[in-house]
Amino acid sequence: xxxxxxxxxxxxxxxxxxxxxxxxxxxxxxxxxxxxxxxxxxxxxxxxxxxxxxxxxxxxxxxxxxxxxxxxxxxxxxxxxxxxxxxxxxxxxxxxxxxxxxxxxxxxxxxxxxxxxxxxxxxxxxxxxxxxxxxxxxxxxxxxxxxxxxxxxxxxxxxxxxxxxxxxxxxxxxxxxxxxxxxxxxxxxxxxxxxxxxxxxxxxxxxxxxxxxxxxxxxxxxxxxxxxxxxxxxxxxxxxxxxxxxxxxxxxxxxxxxxxxxxxxxxxxxxxxxxxxxxxxxxxxxxxxxxxxxxxxxxxxxxxxxxxxxxxxxxxxxxxxxxxxxxxxxxxxxxxxxxxxxxxxxxxxxxxxxxxxxxxxxxxxxxxxxxxxxxxxxxxxxxxxxxxxxxxxxxxxxxxxxxxxxxxxxxxxxxxxxxxxxxxxxxxxxxxxxxxxxxxxxxxxxxxxxxxxxxxxxxxxxxxxxxxxxxxxxxxxxxxxxxxxxxxxxxxxxxxxxxxxxxxxxxxxxxxxxxxxxxxxxxxxxxxxxxxxxxxxxxxxxxxxxxxxxxxxxxxxxxxxxxxxxxxxxxxxxxxxxxxxxxxxxxxxxxxxxxxxxxxxxxxxxxxxxxxxxxxxxxxxxxxxxxxxxxxxxxxxxxxxxxxxxxxxxxxxxxxxxxxxxxxxxxxxxxxxxxxxxxxxxxxxxxxxxx
Amino acid sequence: xxxxxxxxxxxxxxxxxxxxxxxxxxxxxxxxxxxxxxxxxxxxxxxxxxxxxxxxxxxxxxxxxxxxxxxxxxxxxxxxxxxxxxxxxxxxxxxxxxxxxxxxxxxxxxxxxxxxxxxxxxxxxxxxxxxxxxxxxxxxxxxxxxxxxxxxxxxxxxxxxxxxxxxxxxxxxxxxxxxxxxxxxxxxxx
Numbered sequence: 090x091x092x093x094x095x096x097x098x099x100x101x102x103x104x105x106x107x108x109x110x111x112x113x114x115x116x117x118x119x120x121x122x123x124x125x126x127x128x129x130x131x132x133x134x135x136x137x138x139x140x141x142x143x144x145x146x147x148x149x150x151x152x153x154x155x156x157x158x159x160x161x162x163x164x165x166x167x168x169x170x171x172x173x174x175x176x177x178x179x180x181x182x183x184x185x186x187x188x189x190x191x192x193x194x195x196x197x198x199x200x201x202x203x204x205x206x207x208x209x210x211x212x213x214x215x216x217x218x219x220x221x222x223x224x225x226x227x228x229x230x231x232x233x234x235x236x237x238x239x240x241x242x243x244x245x246x247x248x249x250x251x252x253x254x255x256x257x258x259x260x261x262x263x264x265x266x267x268x269x270x271x272x273x274x275x276x277x278x279x280x281x282x283x284x285x286x287x288x289x290x291x292x293x294x295x296x297x298x299x300x301x302x303x304x305x306x307x308x309x310x311x312x313x314x315x316x317x318x319x320x321x322x323x324x325x326x327x328x329x330x331x332x333x334x335x336x337x338x339x340x341x342x343x344x345x346x347x348x349x350x351x352x353x354x355x356x357x358x359x360x361x362x363x364x365x366x367x368x369x370x371x372x373x374x375x376x377x378x379x380x381x382x383x384x385x386x387x388x389x390x391x392x393x394x395x396x397x398x399x400x401x402x403x404x405x406x407x408x409x410x411x412x413x414x415x416x417x418x419x420x421x422x423x424x425x426x427x428x429x430x431x432x433x434x435x436x437x438x439x440x441x442x443x444x445x446x447x448x449x450x451x452x453x454x455x456x457x458x459x460x461x462x463x464x465x466x467x468x469x470x471x472x473x474x475x476x477x478x479x480x481x482x483x484x485x486x487x488x489x490x491x492x493x494x495x496x497x498x499x500x501x502x503x504x505x506x507x508x509x510x511x512x513x514x515x516x517x518x519x520x521x522x523x524x525x526x527x528x529x530x531x532x533x534x535x536x537x538x539x540x541x542x543x544x545x546x547x548x549x550x551x552x553x554x555x556x557x558x559x560x561x562x563x564x565x566x567x568x569x570x571x572x573x574x575x576x577x578x579x580x581x582x583x584x585x586x587x588x589x590x591x592x593x594x595x596x597x598x599x600x601x602x603x604x605x606x607x608x609x610x611x612x613x614x615x616x617x618x619x620x621x622x623x624x625x626x627x628x629x630x631x632x633x634x635x636x637x638x639x640x641x642x643x644x645x646x647x648x649x650x651x652x653x654x655x656x657x658x659x660x661x662x663x664x665x666x667x668x669x670x671x672x673x674x675x676x677x678x679x680x681x682x683x684x685x686x687x688x689x690x691x692x693x694x695x696x697x698x699x700x701x702x703x704x705x706x707x708x709x710x711x712x713x714x715x716x717x718x719x720x721x722x723x724x725x726x727x728x729x730x731x732x733x734x735x736x737x738x739x740x741x742x743x744x745x746x747x748x749x750x751x752x753x754x755x756x757x758x759x760x761x762x763x764x765x766x767x768x769x770x771x772x773x774x775x776x777x778x779x780x
Numbered sequence: 781x782x783x784x785x786x787x788x789x790x791x792x793x794x795x796x797x798x799x800x801x802x803x804x805x806x807x808x809x810x811x812x813x814x815x816x817x818x819x820x821x822x823x824x825x826x827x828x829x830x831x832x833x834x835x836x837x838x839x840x841x842x843x844x845x846x847x848x849x850x851x852x853x854x855x856x857x858x859x860x861x862x863x864x865x866x867x868x869x870x871x872x873x874x875x876x877x878x879x880x881x882x883x884x885x886x887x888x889x890x891x892x893x894x895x896x897x898x899x900x901x902x903x904x905x906x907x908x909x910x911x912x913x914x915x916x917x918x919x920x921x922x923x924x925x926x927x928x929x930x931x932x933x934x935x936x937x938x939x940x941x942x943x944x945x946x947x948x949x950x951x952x953x954x955x956x957x958x959x960x961x962x963x964x965x966x967x968x969x970x
Contacts, residue, residue, distance in 0.1 A: 166798050166799075169799065170798065170799055170800065170801065171882050171884065171885060173876075173884075173885055173888040173889065175855075175857050175868070175869065175872055176796070176799060176800065176868040176869070176871055176872045176875075177857060177868055179799045180795065180799065183795075183799065235969060243961065243964060243965060363960050364960045374931070374934050374935055374938060375934075375935045375938045375939040375955050376955060376958065376959045378907075378910065378911065378914065378931075378935055379890070379894070379952065379955055379956060379959075379962075380955075380956060380959040380961060380962040380965065381914070381961075381965070382847075382914055382965065383965040384845065384847075384877065384965060384966055384967055384968050385965065385967050385968065385969070387840055387841050387843070387844065387845070388844070389843075389844040392844045392845070392846070393916060393918075396846075396914065396915055396916030396917075396918075396921055397916065397921050399914045399915055400914075400915040400916065400921035400922070400923070403911075403915065403923065403927075403931065404923070404927065407927055407930055407931060407934075410930075410934065411930075639961065640961055640964070641960040641961050641964075642960075749941050752941050752942050753941065753942060753943055755942070756942040756943060756944060757943075
């Protein structure tokens with residue numbers, strides 16, 4: 090049977106046995122013979138066909154088929170699928186190895202009593218198999234993302250993927266709080282003395298008035314146990330199902346934070362695993378050549394842009410290589426240092442000034458009892474700083490000369506991050522350190538409500554400012570650059586800055602969940618609108634960046650940033666609030682307790698008496714988790730495991746280097762032996778002709 | 781095999797599903813797009829006819845790709861080496877470029893695509909053509925011959941482990957395995 094194969098012309102030589110080494114010395118280049126050794130060995134590597142220029146001979150196909158016959162059907166199919174043969178060849182091999190009846194009746198060997206189970210499992214497999222592609226197209230924004238990646242490439246796509254991930258995290262958070270907290274309280278509203286029945290637009294913005302006495306904020310939730318009456322069908326006996334709101338509040342927040350923590354750590358480790366390289370060497374140039382072409386991009390102008398990007402990157406790297414030979418003069422280095430120091434001083438000073446400004450402003454807000462729109466001033470100032478200062482940072486970094494483009498990105502990300510951390514840190518210190526502790530009844534009757542409202546306002550104003558900046562700012566910049574600067578250059582979509590904005594918004598949400606359980610809903614709406622807004626602004630105003638963007642490593646960095654300052658910081662604040670701060674006595678579900686954590690302890694006490702399993706759990710908690718020794722031991726074990734793995738990676742690096750050296754030496758040996766062989770052959774020939 | 785005018789038989793559909801990395805949805809979409817490329821009278825004989833390369837290159841996903849001709853040549857099983865594809869060749873193409881294809885498959889086919897002279901290794905001529913495809917056709921993006929020479933010698937220094945002056949498949953796969961972005965960028969989705 091002649092096989093239609095994709096032959097590469099070089100291996101058209103006759104074969105004697107499959108274990109021969111065939112060497113064909115090719116033409117001499119520079120006087121040295123480069124023998125090409127093609128060993129066709131049929132050892133156990135199933136992808137032995139892969140290792141050469143594909144000459145698929147009958148013999149090899151036979152051995153492949155016999156290999157596959159030894160495996161189970163599904164294993165064999167999987168192996169066959171992973172082989173780089175043409176579909177026609179695969180179908181022929183499949184028919185040769187597996188009889189069609191064996192493939193179709195995979196389950197015929199089951200005994201009779203298993204038959205219903207067999208049918209059910211087969212039906213289940215078929216339905217999931219058919220449903221999966223349908224479900225994957227149901228993935229949110231699937232077609233939009235495909236169009237975006239086609240036009241702008243993988244870097245911009247990573248921003249939108251990050252946005253989608255955040256949306257799902259918020260959906261989960263919202264689902265948990267809604268189910269266990271909002272709905273039970275909504276069904277049994279607490280008695281409120283003065284209810285305002287309408288909500289004005291200003292109140293929607295500031296979160297005061299009607300909203301402050303609604304499900305939105307902490308103050309609405311009652312501290313009672315709701316007793317619902319359930320009539321059972323045949324006897325009119327009321328069946329009490331008590332639902333304790335304070336316990337529910339405490340447990341909901343704890344459990345949702347715990348679940349979010351697990352999700353983030355899991356995605357962080359997965360992402361880190363993808364981007365980790367055992368050998369971090371300077372092979373960037375060949376990697377760029379072989380791996381940088383993005384085949385997803387399909388529009389002609391985007392392809393032209395991609396070519397430009399690659400060309401610029403290559404030229405930069407080449408010039409770097411040549412200039413590495415020339416050392417920078419002392420004066421130049423000194424000048425660079427001065428510029429760096431000045432830039433850093435400017436950035437840090439601006440961050441410090443803005444933080445102090447926000448602190449004094451927020452102190453002033455509480456003291457002088459702002460009303461209505463004046464409440465928005467703090468949030469507006471914070472959002473204003475968030476918009477302006479990154480522009481200053483960009484200007485500073487424009488003057489600086491960095492050693493590589495990725496250093497520039499990391500430095501700008503760090504500065505941006507520092508700004509946001511200091512702003513949020515200052516606000517948190519003010520709320521938790523001053524307001525909550527002072528608890529001045531005349532000024533604030535319900536400080537948790539106030540904090541929740543502040544966070545709500547921050548989130549909303551940030552969103553409004555982003556909308557204004559995206560549409561007006563970029564549009565105006567484009568008009569300005571067209572008319573005044575006479576250049577048709579659109580602004581670049583700054584991926585790092587936009588991702589940090591997302592992380593900032595998410596931090597605010599996590600901080601605010603404790604004080605305002607419906608805040609995730611606001612964040613979900615915001616992310617949803619942001620997606621469409623950024624997409625349309627991208628098309629109208631921006632162009633893709635000309636700088637290369639290593640998507641996987643940047644995604645790892647962003648998820649790490651989402652975990653480390655953002656989530657952990659919010660979790661620490663929430664834990665501190667729950668543990669240490671006395672809740673206000675006039676409102677909320679923890680009215681009469683010394684701390685929110687106490688409600689959890691009271692619940693544990695109550696449960697201990699009624700359920701035996703829970704009492705065992707609680708005893709286990711007290712001995713294991715509360716005891717520092719038992720925390721110390723697992724930590725030690727983890728550290729040992731990490732050290733062990735680091736040593737393994739180190740060892741692997743050394744092995745790789747040695748193997749490379751070995752390959753090089755082997756080729757040198759072969760060359761030497763072949764030249765000797767030819768030399769002796771020639772000598773023999775001359776000897777025999779002479780005789 | 782394909783019996784009625786524009787329908788895939790259930791048997792062949794499941795066979796394609798098992799032997800490629802495509803899902804059923806993707807195979808049906810590929811079938812639809814492929815039959816659109818064929819002439820009207822050829823649509824009944826799905827597997828016997830080949831679509832010429834010029835028609836394949838009208839697909840929007842391939843139209844402007846600088847490697848489009850190489851892709852057609854690599855996946856074509858025609859005797860005449862004209863880059864024409866049958867439906868099964870087309871499925872092979874989409875499978876290698878799909879989401880779930882393994883790194884080995886992708887790197888294997890990437891190597892074949894970049895091997896412009898089809899000799900099983902990437903030598904200086906191949907690398908030069910590759911770089912020219914990557915940097916485009918306009919004059920200001922092309923590298924000068926001096927830069928090209930330096931670039932190629934650097935590439936060979938970095939990736940040619942056995943120092944024979946060419947990059948073979950194993951060395952190519954060694955370089956690729958270190959780049960986490962390769963799998964996501966070597967994708968074409970219809």
